[in-house]
Amino acid sequence: MATTFDHGGGVRSVAVPIPDNPLGHTLVHVVETDRGPVLVDTGWDDPGSWDTLVAGLAACRTTVGEVYGVVVTHHHPDHHGLSARVREASGAWVALHPADAAIVRRTRETRPERWYTYMAAKLTAAGAPEEHVAPLRTPRPRSLPGLSPALPDREIVPGELLDLPGRRLRAIWTPGHTPGHVCLHLEEEHPARLAGHGRLFSGDHLLPGITPHIGLYEDPDDTTVTDPLGDYLDSLERIGRLVPAEVLPAHQHAFTDAPGRVRELLAHHEERLAGLLALLAEPLTPWQVAERMEWNRPWGQIPYGSRNIAVSEAEAHLRRLVKQGRAEAVTGSEPVAYVAV
Incomplete structure (x- = not known):
């Protein structure tokens, strides 16, 4: 049984489950156009998730076969x-930012x-202990999603309107969570006449109650x-400056007051950077920083894969402090350690 929401004005969403993930589901938005529905995101590639998407589109009075296009936020x-799978079933185009x-x-x-x-080289350079890195040196064959x-x-061109006949959907490049993340601005009056400028499909960039993961962009060939x-x-x-009347994110629920949420997130990250600076009174490697940062549970309870994500997030915060001139790498340290300036 699919959970669907009608946001009015020819926009609905389907909650497509993410297996074994605390986020629970991705909200796939279904936008009516003169050529058939266009999906904003599609959900996780899993048989149960596919069945939910198919059932959800039926509940939205359409089918996968009628999908005209897919705009992927990231x-x-x-x-x-x-x-x-959506493209195979419908012949729809799939659009993504070049990055x-x-x-x-x-x-x-x-x-x-x-x-x-x-990954082994990156984690070693970040100061991860050998017992954490060792499993990566002898990987067991397994299929990764x-x-x-x-x-x-x-390719999505920032600033341009997307191919949604009869609608005005403009791409806004919002790098951070990924290098090519985009938000999508529906430049039409809000169906309930809420104050503000249209509606925003925000992907993972702006969520009502979660801070998206900001880690390093992974590219083995890019220095x-x-x-x-x-x-x-x-x-x-x-x-924040766009002031949309309503935000339709990819997780949790729709919300208003985008500028207020933006202010909260800016304050949250400034607080994290200040906390990190206090830790850097002594030189620390990115791994040691991650061990000492505040997460949603104690470091000892964070599972293996999530520790890799945490270290990447710690490194992203360290890069920001270095760029701001508030911290620097200790010359000659290996693995590299950082200290407050």
């Missing part, structure tokens, strides 16, 4: 996972062993020193 498997399309291409072309080697995601047919947290904070301010 490449993560709970958003892009079912895009290939995330590049990740999809790389993921499809890279052997899993290359990722294990890369999202290893052969759909190659998009179209550029990126600043994902800086990208995210800049993108947040851009969305």
